[in-house]
Amino acid sequence: MTKTIAIFGFGPGLGMGTGRRFGRAGFRVAVIGRNPDKAHQHVEDLTAEGIEAAAFPADLTDEKQLRSAVDDITNKFGPIDVAMHGAAMDIGDRVPSTLDVDADNLRVPLEVKVYSPIWMTRAVAPAMLERGEGALLFSSGVSDRNPLPFLSNVGVALGAQRNYVRQLAIELQGTGVYVGLLNIGVLIGNSKAERIIDEHPEAIPAGLEIVRMSNDELGDHYWRMYTARDTVESDIGFPE
Template identity: 60%
Template sequence: MSTLAIFGYGPGLGAGTARAFGRKGFRVAAIGRDAGAAAERVAALRADGIDAEPFTADITDPAQLTEVIGRVEEKLGPIEVAVHAAAAGIAVRVESTRAVDVASLEQPLALKVYSSIRLSRALLPGMVARGRGALLFSSGASEENLQPYLANMGVALGAQRAYVRQLAAELVGTGVYAGLLSIGALIEHSAVQEQVDAHPELIPDGMVLPRIGNAELGAEYWRMYTERDTVEVEIGF
């Protein structure tokens, strides 16, 4: 049985992806910062007949990321598919590109760029040696789909996009796939969806965000993993 590890597991993208892969026979490592939430979410997966284990780590902390990868592989075996699903709350946004400063980029870069790089560097040697595996990353609105009210996140997501594209090009012929799923809609049941519903003032006046189900996202990640016909996929824009 192959192992799927979801780094930044939540009730939106993480849950949808876990079910899509779990129903295809993958065991799931659900990695989140909150031990209680991780245990609850794994219990829900197990109730659906999916083999899953909870793990606790803040993936923006290099030591915790390294340590949790070791724990996952010791318990569940080599990670065949890694999903970088961590996302920032919308409250961290800077509402104008002209207002972006170095401080406002620290959290977005740590979450979407630095942890993506560290995750790849930790897992790629084993994947390449085995000749198989996949690194799947999540994104949102970046320079490809401008949304200036998320200016600082857009800068970080643009850097992440460039990294994944370059990585994918260098992995051709190794048996290892890297893909980026850019999501332009609110994910149902996600923490961000709950924040927006509770505080609609976080969204610019007149903007209506589309919504998307986590099952649809999980199915898209499964398609990307199995078909490997493109590096970047956009959904919900």
């Protein structure tokens, strides 16, 4: 039976790289993104490569829309075998100083990297646990363990997400449902962030070295995590 991967927060970077890698292995790809036009374009791009895909537009910071997307995917493709949460914040959502962090500017990071991953898990995990198989994949960055004041509010949210994922992995041991977190310390090829930084290099602190990696390479990392299932976390591009 053909398996399905649902990619929440599908973009031209991490989402496309992951969708392409799993699609080459025979997975159907459910594209979940906030912008309907972009979601349908991603589907067209995948279809052009011979990958079965469909768009399910949804704002992932809205629990009702996320759950509705899960229902629509299940109705069209059947059970979700792999759910990957790859949604990211815009550069404009960051706060350049820890002293400036407050409840207001934590709202978006928490919605995107804590609440939304939890909603995804609660929407898809029960069916996976009932079947005794499945995978929950998450994406993170470096600012939770490598303090970067110019990403201060982001780091707070990523720290909370990491703790949630690690706890989830412990709780689901032995159930057949794998939990994996890819900590990404690189600028992702073809991503919106790469385009913004290339157009506005002043958006990052002077002297900060940016390591780049293609979206296909990151898709390969997720595939290895999914198939090997031997680690909860994998770090890519972290400073030595």
